[in-house]
Amino acid sequence: MESQLRNVIIIGSGPAALTAALYNARADLKPLVFGGARWGGQLMLTTDVENYPGFPEGILGPALMEKFRHQAERFGAEIATVDVTAVDFTKKPFTVIAGNKSYKSKSVIIATGAETNWLGFPNEQRLIGRGVSSCAPCDAWFFKDKKVVVVGGGDSAMEEALTLTKFATEVTIIHRRDEFRASKIMIERARANKKISFILNSEVVDVLGKDKVSGVKIKNNNDGATQELVVDGMFVAIGHSPATEIFKGQVELDEKGYVIRKAKGNPSTLRQAQDSGSTGAYGMMTSVEGIFVAGDVHDYHYKQAVTAAGYGCMAALEVEKWLENQR
Ligand SMILES: Cc1cc2nc3c(=O)[nH]c(=O)nc-3n(C[C@H](O)[C@H](O)[C@H](O)COP(=O)(O)OP(=O)(O)OC[C@H]3O[C@@H](n4cnc5c(N)ncnc54)[C@H](O)[C@@H]3O)c2cc1C
Numbered sequence: 001m002e003s004q005l006r007n008v009i010i011i012g013s014g015p016a017a018l019t020a021a022l023y024n025a026r027a028d029l030k031p032l033v034f035g036g037a038r039w040g041g042q043l044m045l046t047t048d049v050e051n052y053p054g055f056p057e058g059i060l061g062p063a064l065m066e067k068f069r070h071q072a073e074r075f076g077a078e079i080a081t082v083d084v085t086a087v088d089f090t091k092k093p094f095t096v097i098a099g100n101k102s103y104k105s106k107s108v109i110i111a112t113g114a115e116t117n118w119l120g121f122p123n124e125q126r127l128i129g130r131g132v133s134s135c136a137p138c139d140a141w142f143f144k145d146k147k148v149v150v151v152g153g154g155d156s157a158m159e160e161a162l163t164l165t166k167f168a169t170e171v172t173i174i175h176r177r178d179e180f181r182a183s184k185i186m187i188e189r190a191r192a193n194k195k196i197s198f199i200l201n202s203e204v205v206d207v208l209g210k211d212k213v214s215g216v217k218i219k220n221n222n223d224g225a226t227q228e229l230v231v232d233g234m235f236v237a238i239g240h241s242p243a244t245e246i247f248k249g250q251v252e253l254d255e256k257g258y259v260i261r262k263a264k265g266n267p268s269t270l271r272q273a274q275d276s277g278s279t280g281a282y283g284m285m286t287s288v289e290g291i292f293v294a295g296d297v298h299d300y301h302y303k304q305a306v307t308a309a310g311y312g313c314m315a316a317l318e319v320e321k322w323l324e325n326q327r
Contacts, residue, residue, distance in 0.1 A: 011084050
């Protein structure tokens with residue numbers, strides 16, 4: 001496996017990577033997937049997934065990822081559950097180091113995802129998927145007629161809160177300062193919504209509940225006083241960290257560390273891009289020819305399993321085309 005020159009190496013094992021693996025395997029490219037020691041991605045952390053098409057009754061996150069993996073392996077994708085520790089994209093063929101071994105490949109798909117920035121205490125981690133979430137579009141539905149808190153002060157916190165008001169009866173935004181990073185318009189929208197209230201200068205210091213969230217403990221940052229709030233859910237909206245440490249200096253990243261999809265020739269419409277044979281900003285190529293990207297590692301906007309899978313499909317099809325054109 002080590003000495004062989006691969007057509008494509010896929011780094012990651014969430015919906016993006018495993019969809020790319022499925023497509024590339026079915027195109028007979030024999031993809032090698034480095035899925036990481038914690039394979040399966042973010043959905044391994046959650047319980048019910050009810051918005052992935054094809055599962056009308058819903059499916060548990062880990063069960064869904066088992067199916068993704070099984071389907072990719074059925075067509076010959078090789079999946080190694082080791083972390084990639086370094087890459088060299090400056091020379092072709094590209095080099096990928098994993099498990100202290102060096103692998104060469106004509107192309108690479110980066111699908112390492114992004115991790116939620118959690119508050120970081122044990123009860124929060126224990127109750128993820130049991131009332132603790134970081135994704136209102138995914139989980140708001142479960143909080144019909146319930147009370148929830150949203151932690152954060154940026155645009156995404158406001159957005160999460162507004163989404164939750166469609167289902168929850170009360171949404172309390174808890175923010176550690178009295179000023180927001182969120183844009184004025186988002187703050188105004190949140191303030192105008194009767195279901196939303198604010199607790200400022202305060203931090204959540206613990207989540208209460210045995211099998212599911214029953215409340216949160218809050219500390220006031222001015223006087224140190226603590227109080228308990230009875231709620232059914234806590235949405236953490238303090239950002240995500242893309243898993244791109246190993247790609248620094250190898251492909252262009254934006255200021256937050258997300259991989260940039262690079263336009264070639266600046267096409268202004270998708271049709272123009274496709275006509276010129278380069279999908280550019282509409283495609284999945286990075287700043288390096290032959291290195292592609294898919295999923296939450298470049299997409300800080302939609303952050304859904306189905307969009308990550310869609311991007312994985314796009315990247316795989318582009319790899320196939322690109323390899324054909326290299327001959
Ligand atoms: C608690 C929770 C609940 C969610 N619920 C839903 C839901 O109900 N519906 C929905 O559509 N979305 C949901 N999401 C969002 C969804 O999980 C993500 O949008 C999706 O998983 C992104 O897929 P991805 O393939 O881009 O990356 P990820 O799922 O983040 O997977 C990336 C993988 O790459 C691996 N990796 C990282 N670095 C390396 C490396 N150096 N070497 C090898 N492997 C590496 C990681 O370990 C990880 O396994 C939820 C997210 C969370 C956190």
